[in-house]
Amino acid sequence: MAGPANGGPSRRREATDLYATVLEVVKRYHGAARITRVSYGAGMPVDRLRNLLERLGALGLVRSEEFDGRPVYEITPRGQEFLDTYWKMRAYVEILGPAGPPGRR
Amino acid sequence: MSGHRVPRGGSVRLGAVDGDLEVEKRARVEADGRLVVSGTVRCDGDAEFQGPLECRGFKARDGEIRLAGDVVVQEDLEGRDSSIVVEGSLTARRVDVDRRLEVRGPAKAESFEVGGSLEGGATLDASRVAVGGRFVLVGKLTAQKVEAGGRLDVGEVDLDRLEAGGSAEVKGGAVRTSIEVGGRFRSSAPLKFGSIEVGGVADLAGGSQGRSVEVGGQFSAEGDLTFEHLEVGGIGSIAGNGSGGTVEVGGRFDVRGSLRLRGRAEVGGSIAVGESLDGTDVEVGGRLEARRAVFSGSAEIGGTALTREGLKAARVRLERKSRTSGPLVGGDVEVGARARVEDVYGESVRLGDGASARRVFGRDVRLEDGASADEVTYTGTLESSRDVTVRAPPRKVERLDPFPL
Structure with missing residues (x-):
């Protein structure tokens, strides 16, 4: 899959990209x-994904319930809030470009 | 029904099967002209079919299935923990594949549900398409609702709703109700749309038309744009003319041609319009730049207003220390403390403390403490506070020449 969260130009996927x-x-x-x-x-192996979903659950970003004896997952309003903030922030980072150290005047 | 079983690793040539066709791991089935199965084709593990296939149902599990020919499934095509490649066209009632589905010819079904990725080499026609990861289609996509968790990259669209998690790119067409994309949305050809809601970045081809656009980060239209409401968190641009209802931009907004609004423009940072800017009201935190700017209601400028032909509104209000070039025309014109302006025309003109103007033309003019002007021409009253400077003697006249704009 190309780029973080399948969205933008390629860069190393960080933890927040994986969560998104x-x-x-x-x-x-x-x-x-x-x-x-x-x-x-x-595009992630199940064992790794299970840990990640546990983390997202602990943060209140997803919730799970049993269906036919297996867990199914649902995004929470807090998870949606995370996504909204994530995408907006990604866009601002792109607009602002790579930041160097602030110059002296 | 008798049915037929192809053993593990076996290879057969079949024309018609009465009943189900069981295909075991690594088996190969060749159609004798056209393979018609009256029941269900069941594949356990990898399998390959050569030639056109028609069957009532198709179920695969734990395998990679290659169907080299056109496929017609009267009921459902299912792939549990499987990937399916169809080298011809595909027609089915419902399609549900866990891993990957690739269809190189035209594809048609009531619904496509794919867990991983869906790739199409031609057109796709469905009521609903849901893809967990990536959805790529070369040709036209016709559907009511399309969802992709990751990337969506399709040809022309004819849709009601489109939702993508990461990014979505279409080659124009119509999305009648809504487009919701988390990261980036782009239409490379003119698009008709209901609403667009994008968290990150959106780019539209020139000639696009729609109701509302809401973008968290950056928005651009590569030519003309028609809209009802445009809301951008960061930076917005229209490379042609803009025509619509209202605009709300947090940062900077650039329009190369004219911007004609039926309502209000609210810009936190700066707005630059190459030609004319029209609307009911404008509120700019930083800088306004246009050949001419005309508003039927109010114009409130926090920083700088640069026009060649002028800025006109029923009420013009410039914040303290603001700067303008080009004439200001009101209604009521209120120039904030220590602001610097050029010519001012108004029914009522007030220069705040320490503000300076070149020429002032008004019915009623008030100059606050320390305000200055080169000339003041009025028809009604002139009120001056302390330390006011008017370089030429103020002139009271019967009537003023018509105001610009």
């Missing part, structure tokens, strides 16, 4: 995201 990628995939399943499906969507 996973949240965007979870969001598309409207409360019925199975871990295997999220793993295919986010």
Whole structure:
């Protein structure tokens, strides 16, 4: 997948990019995201994804419930807030460009 | 029904199967002209089909399936933990694949649901398309609702709704209701749209038309744009003419041609319009620049207003220490303390403390403490506070020449 959260120009994916990628995939399943499906969507192995989803759950960004004996995941309003902030911030970082040390006048 | 089973690693040539066709791991099935299966094709593991295939249902699990020919599935095509490649066209009722689906010819179904990636080499027609990761389509996409968790890159569109998590690129067309994209949205050809909501960056081709645009970071239209409401958090630009209802930009807004609004423009930073800027009201925190700017209501400028032909509004208000070039025309014109302006025309003109003007033409003119002007011409009253300087003697006249603009 090209670029962070499949969005912009390539740079090293940071933890926040991975969280955003996973949240965007979870969001598309409207409360019925199975871990295997999220793993295919986010391009991430299931064991690694399980840890990441646990972290997102602990932060209140996703919630899970049992369906047919298996956990399914759903994005929370707080998770949506994270995504909104993430994308806006990404755009500002792009607008401002790479920052060097502030020059002296 | 008798059915048929192709054993593991086996290779057969078949024309018609009455009942189900069971295909085991690494088997190869060649169509004798056209393979028609009256029941369901079930694949367990990798399998390959040569030639056109028609069946009632198609179910694959844990495999990579290659279908080298046109495929018609009367009911559903399913791929559990599988990837499916169709080298011809695909027609089915519903398509549900966990990993990857590639269709090189035209694809048509009520719904496509793919966990990983969906790639299409021609057109795709469906009511609903949902892809967990990446969706790439060379040709036209026709659907009611399309969702992709990651990247969406398709040809011309004819859609009701489009949602993508990461980025979306379309080659023009129509998205009648809404476009929601987290990161970046681009249309490389004119697009008709209902609403666009993008968290990061949005670029539209010239000639695009729609109701509302809301972009968190940066927005650009590569030519003319028609809209009802445009809201940009950071930087906005229109490379042609803009025509619409209202504009709200947090940072900078550049329009190469004219900007004609039926409502208000609110810009936190600066607005630069190459030709004329029209609307009901304008509020600019920093700088306004235009050949001419005309508003039926109020104009409030926090920093600088630069016009060649002038800035006109029913109420013009310049904040303290602001600067203008080009004439100011009101209504009521209020120049803040220590502001510097050129010619001012108004029914009522007030120069604040220490403000300076070149020439003032008004019915009623008030000069506050320390204000200065080269000339003052009025028809009604002139009020001056302390330490006011008017370089030429003020002139009271019967009537003023018509104001500019």
